[in-house]
Amino acid sequence: MALGSDMYRQQILDHYKNPRNYGELEDPTFTHIGENPMCGDEIRIDVKLADDEETIQQVAFTGDGCAISQASASMLSSDLQGKTIAELQEMDRDDIIDMLGVDISPMRVKCAVLAEKVAQDGAEIYQGELEKAKTTTED
Numbered sequence: 001m002a003l004g005s006d007m008y009r010q011q012i013l014d015h016y017k018n019p020r021n022y023g024e025l026e027d028p029t030f031t032h033i034g035e036n037p038m039c040g041d042e043i044r045i046d047v048k049l050a051d052d053e054e055t056i057q058q059v060a061f062t063g064d065g066c067a068i069s070q071a072s073a074s075m076l077s078s079d080l081q082g083k084t085i086a087e088l089q090e091m092d093r094d095d096i097i098d099m100l101g102v103d104i105s106p107m108r109v110k111c112a113v114l115a116e117k118v119a120q121d122g123a124e125i126y127q128g129e130l131e132k133a134k135t136t137t138e139d
C-alpha cells in the first residue's frame with residue numbers, strides 16, 4: 001500500500017515538474033480559464049475537437065499553482081485526448097482522485113478538480129449551455 005502511494009506521489013511530482021501538453025493551442029475549438037478562489041491559482045485549458053465536433057483531439061493547458069492542481073491538469077490533458085465531450089462531462093471528482101491515486105484532504109480537493117471543472121465548463125459554454133466568464137471551484 002505504502003509502495004503504491006509512493007509511486008503515485010512520484011507520478012504527481014513528475015507531472016508537476018514536467019507537465020504534459022503545457023502551452024496553448026494555435027487553433028482551439030474552445031478555451032476556458034478558471035481559478036481556485038482559496039488561493040487564486042489559475043488554469044487555462046485549450047481544447048481542439050475533431051471534425052465530428054464531439055471527439056477531443058488535442059488539449060493544452062497553462063497555469064500557476066500547487067503540485068496537485070498542475071499535476072491533475074497535466075494528467076487530465078493526456079487522459080482527455082480521444083475522449084468525447086460527453087465522456088468529459090460524465091467525469092466527477094472521484095475520477096480525478098482515482099487518476100491522482102493519493103488521498104486528498106477536503107481542502108486540496110479544490111486543487112485536484114480545478115482543471116476538470118475548467119474543461120467541463122469550457123465544453124458547456126461551447127455547447128451554449130452555460131454562460132460564464134470564469135470558472136471557480138466554489139461552484
Ligand code: FES
Binds near residue numbers: 065
Ligand atoms: Fe492553489 Fe492548490 S493551492 S490550486
